[in-house]
Amino acid sequence: MFSENVISSCEFCSKCWGNLKNLSADELKMVNNNRYEASFKPGEIIIKQGSPSSNAIFLLSGLAKVYMEGYSGRNLILDLAGQSTLLAGPGVNVNSRYCYSVAAITQVQACFISFEVFRKIMTVNPDFAFGFIEDMSNKALKMYFKLVNLTQKKMHGRLAEALLYFSNNLYSADSFEMLLSRQELGEMTNMAKESVVRIMGELEDEKIIEATPRSVKILDRNKLSIISEKG
Amino acid sequence: MFSENVISSCEFCSKCWGNLKNLSADELKMVNNNRYEASFKPGEIIIKQGSPSSNAIFLLSGLAKVYMEGYSGRNLILDLAGQSTLLAGPGVNVNSRYCYSVAAITQVQACFISFEVFRKIMTVNPDFAFGFIEDMSNKALKMYFKLVNLTQKKMHGRLAEALLYFSNNLYSADSFEMLLSRQELGEMTNMAKESVVRIMGELEDEKIIEATPRSVKILDRNKLSIISEKG
DNA sequence: TAAATAAGTTGACTAATATCAATAAAAAAT
DNA sequence: ATTTTTTATTGATATTAGTCAACTTATTTA
Numbered sequence: 001m002f003s004e005n006v007i008s009s010c011e012f013c014s015k016c017w018g019n020l021k022n023l024s025a026d027e028l029k030m031v032n033n034n035r036y037e038a039s040f041k042p043g044e045i046i047i048k049q050g051s052p053s054s055n056a057i058f059l060l061s062g063l064a065k066v067y068m069e070g071y072s073g074r075n076l077i078l079d080l081a082g083q084s085t086l087l088a089g090p091g092v093n094v095n096s097r098y099c100y101s102v103a104a105i106t107q108v109q110a111c112f113i114s115f116e117v118f119r120k121i122m123t124v125n126p127d128f129a130f131g132f133i134e135d136m137s138n139k140a141l142k143m144y145f146k147l148v149n150l151t152q153k154k155m156h157g158r159l160a161e162a163l164l165y166f167s168n169n170l171y172s173a174d175s176f177e178m179l180l181s182r183q184e185l186g187e188m189t190n191m192a193k194e195s196v197v198r199i200m201g202e203l204e205d206e207k208i209i210e211a212t213p214r215s216v217k218i219l220d221r222n223k224l225s226i227i228s229e230k231g
Numbered sequence: 232m233f234s235e236n237v238i239s240s241c242e243f244c245s246k247c248w249g250n251l252k253n254l255s256a257d258e259l260k261m262v263n264n265n266r267y268e269a270s271f272k273p274g275e276i277i278i279k280q281g282s283p284s285s286n287a288i289f290l291l292s293g294l295a296k297v298y299m300e301g302y303s304g305r306n307l308i309l310d311l312a313g314q315s316t317l318l319a320g321p322g323v324n325v326n327s328r329y330c331y332s333v334a335a336i337t338q339v340q341a342c343f344i345s346f347e348v349f350r351k352i353m354t355v356n357p358d359f360a361f362g363f364i365e366d367m368s369n370k371a372l373k374m375y376f377k378l379v380n381l382t383q384k385k386m387h388g389r390l391a392e393a394l395l396y397f398s399n400n401l402y403s404a405d406s407f408e409m410l411l412s413r414q415e416l417g418e419m420t421n422m423a424k425e426s427v428v429r430i431m432g433e434l435e436d437e438k439i440i441e442a443t444p445r446s447v448k449i450l451d452r453n454k455l456s457i458i459s460e461k462g
Numbered sequence: 463t464a465a466a467t468a469a470g471t472t473g474a475c476t477a478a479t480a481t482c483a484a485t486a487a488a489a490a491a492t
Numbered sequence: 493a494t495t496t497t498t499t500a501t502t503g504a505t506a507t508t509a510g511t512c513a514a515c516t517t518a519t520t521t522a
Contacts, residue, residue, distance in 0.1 A: 070379040071462050078378075090371035093364055099375050123357040129364075130353075133324055136367055140321035143374045144330050147309075148301040150382050151421045155509070182470060190382045192510050197471055213470060213518080231302050385478070413500060423480055428501055444488080444500060469518070480507070487500070492493100 005037045006060055006109050015083045016058045016111060019131030027121050027128075034114045040064075040104040047087060047102035054096070055112040057087040062108030063179060067187065068100050077180075077188040078146070080105070080170060086135055088115060105179050150190050153231035158189040159199050160228035163209065167218055175217040182213070236268045237291055237340050246314045247289045247342060250362030258352050258359075265345045271295075271335040278318060278333035285327070286343040288318040293339030294410060298418065299331050308411075308419035309377070311336070311401060317366055319346060336410050381421050384462035389420040390430050391459035394440065398449055406448040413444070 007013045010020065010032040020028065037060070040046055047057060049069050059082055066079040066087065078100060081087060091099040092115050122129040149161060162185065166176055178185075182200075183193045191199075203209045208224055210217040218224060238244045241251065241263040251259065268291070271277055278288060280300050290313055297310040297318065309331060312318060322330040323346050353360040380392060393416065397407055409416075413431075414424045434440045439455050441448040449455060 068375060068379050070383040074383055076379055076382060078375075090368035090375070093361075093368035094372055099372055122360070126354040126357075126360070129357070129360050130324075133360075133364060133367070136364070136371065137321035137324035140367065140371045140374065141325055141330055143371065143378065144299060144309075144321070147374065147378055147381065148299050148307055150378065151307060152301040152305055154507095181468095193469090194471080194511080195509065201471085412498095424499090425481080425501080426479065432501085463522100465520100465522075467518100467520070469516100471516070472514085473512105474514105475510105475512080477510070478508080480505100482503105482505080484503090485501080487498100489496100489498070491496070 007037065007111065010035070013060075015060045016113075017056075017084060017086055017135075019086075019128060019135060022125060022127040022131050023121065024125070027125065030121070031113055031117055034117045035111055037109060037111050040108040040110060042104055042106055044108075045101060045103045046108065046110055047098050047100070049098055049101040051098055052096055053088060053092045053098040054115060055088070056092075056115050056118055057102070058111045058113070059083055059085065059087075060109040060111055062104060062106045064102050064104050064108055065180075065184065066100055066102050075187045076190065077184060079142075082170075090136070153228075155189070155191050155195055156199055156202075156227050157229070157231035158191065159185070159196065160203075160224050162189050163216060163218065164221075164224060164228055166216065167221075174221070175215070178211070178214050178216050238268065238342065241266065244291075246291045248287075248315060248317055248366075250317075250359060250366060253356065253358040253362050254352065255356070258356065261352070262344055262348055265348045266342055268340060268342050271339040271341060273335055273337055275339075276332060276334045277339065277341055278329050278331070280329055280332040282329055283327055284319060284323045284329045285346060286319070287323075287346050287349055288333070289342045289344070290314055290316065290318075291340040291342055293335060293337045295333050295335050295339055296411070296415065297331050297333050306418045307421065308415060310373075313401075321367070384459075386420070386422050386426055387430055387433075387458050388460070388462035389422065390416070390427065391434075391455050393420050394447060394449065395452075395455060395459055397447065398452075405450075405452070406446070409442070409445050409447050 007015070010016065010028050020031070023031065040062075046064060061083070064081050065077050066081055067075045067077040070076055081102065087102055089099045091097045118132070122132060149158065153161070166178070167174060170176070180188065182196045186193045186196045189196070200209070200211050203224075204211055206223070208218075208220045208227075210219060238246070241247065241259050251262070254262065277295055292314070295312050296308050297312055298306045298308040301307055312333065318333055320330045322328045349363070353363060380389065384392070397409070398405060401407070411419065413427045417424045417427045420427070431440070431442050434455075435442055437454070439449075439451045439458075441450060
């Protein structure tokens with residue numbers, strides 16, 4: 001069943017992408033004419049790795065996981081995306097294939113905008129182009145550091161880092177709902193789900209966190225940071 | 232001591248960056264007026280991670296390693312760069328800091344071009360801007376796959392992949408000079424130097440390669456590919 | 463609500479990989 | 493050519509992390 005659009009026009013929407021502030025009224029209208037919305041239930045795939053990438057996708061509400069499908073069915077969660085995040089990946093400018101998958105974690109309302117439209121606007125609007133370059137650069141930078149983190153830190157450090165990421169970047173709170181399963185937490189930190197369980201238990205024993213399968217409370221942020229940094 | 236410029240003018244130089252083909256004569260002249268050359272001996276640092284990034288750097292000759300300095304002095308070699316590779320990293324568009332280091336492996340002649348000039352040209356020359364976006368995208372894509380490779384493959388797979396990378400991408404030959412030490416080969420594949428030695432030995436025992444510390448010959452490319460893919 | 467399914471937990475075991483120490487070989491410096 | 497320094501190699505051992513199996517607890521479905 002088709003759902004109503006949640007957003008009536010890009011003109012009044014603040015959920016999409018900061019870079020749209022660089023567009024003229026006409027350009028914004030053009031974007032608005034080339035977009036459509038869709039909603040996704042938890043677990044549903046929004047972007048499938050390897051499929052043709054003709055759209056830029058933004059979440060208007062909800063949370064999704066960005067992940068790569070690796071070897072023998074093993075996934076690597078790269079990021080959790082909410083509002084204001086451009087989802088498309090470098091593939092759009094190389095081989096027109098999405099290089100990662102995106103799946104809804106909560107109920108998601110998403111906006112699809114033809115990437116061709118963005119590309120057209122970039123040729124005449126350098127500020128918009130730079131906004132895109134900056135966006136790409138930020139993501140690339142995060143990838144560089146992720147690479148070092150995942151290859152050089154040990155499990156405790158990686159898990160501590162993930163918990164701090166939730167607390168600092170996603171919820172801005174010491175207590176938060178844990179929307180990822182232990183399996184997914186493992187896919188995010190490159191470890192087996194059993195190892196996640198064990199180390200969560202250790203962190204609880206040491207009174208650094210309080211955790212249930214669906215919630216986390218950080219008790220000793222300081223110690224957690226030290227674990228995260230020492231790897 | 233200052234060295235003579237090896238290249239008299241960008242106009243006739245094919246060693247720098249494919250994307251310069253999108254520049255007008257005037258733009259190329261501007262680039263030429265804002266560049267300088269320097270030469271480096273093996274081991275010398277060309278770019279230092281964390282330092283201010285005001286230049287795009289290209290190698291006119293020689294080979295360099297691009298690497299991140301991680302935790303407790305441990306490095307991760309991201310790439311080997313020769314001619315025609317833009318060296319600057321995503322930092323130039325985010326925080327004006329290089330996010331990786333680059334060091335000469337062989338004798339290197341390098342050309343430094345103010346990134347500000349590139350940025351200026353991008354505002355008026357969309358083809359050049361797209362060339363840059365494409366370059367960034369290609370590199371980002373490689374990083375995505377590197378992330379999966381390094382996290383999901385086991386040592387044999389990672390080392391086999393590195394050897395194939397040398398053979399296919401760097402030398403286009405079955406036999407080649409190994410310019411990296413065992414230590415560096417480990418930094419490239421995220422393993423201890425001792426493990427590199429051991430697995431090289433195994434690959435020799437199985438008649439898949441022939442190796443000395445300074446040379447490699449691939450005997451059974453097929454088997455090596457299988458090892459590389461099965462991880 | 464009961465049954466079925468999925469997710470979380472635990473312990474025992476195995477595999478992968480790093481570390482350390484000793485030595486050998488190669489390369490660089492004198 | 494000899495010494496010094498760096499790099500490579502090897503074996504023994506320790507650490508880290510994954511796998512498997514059993515079981516418990518949630519969650520979903522009928």
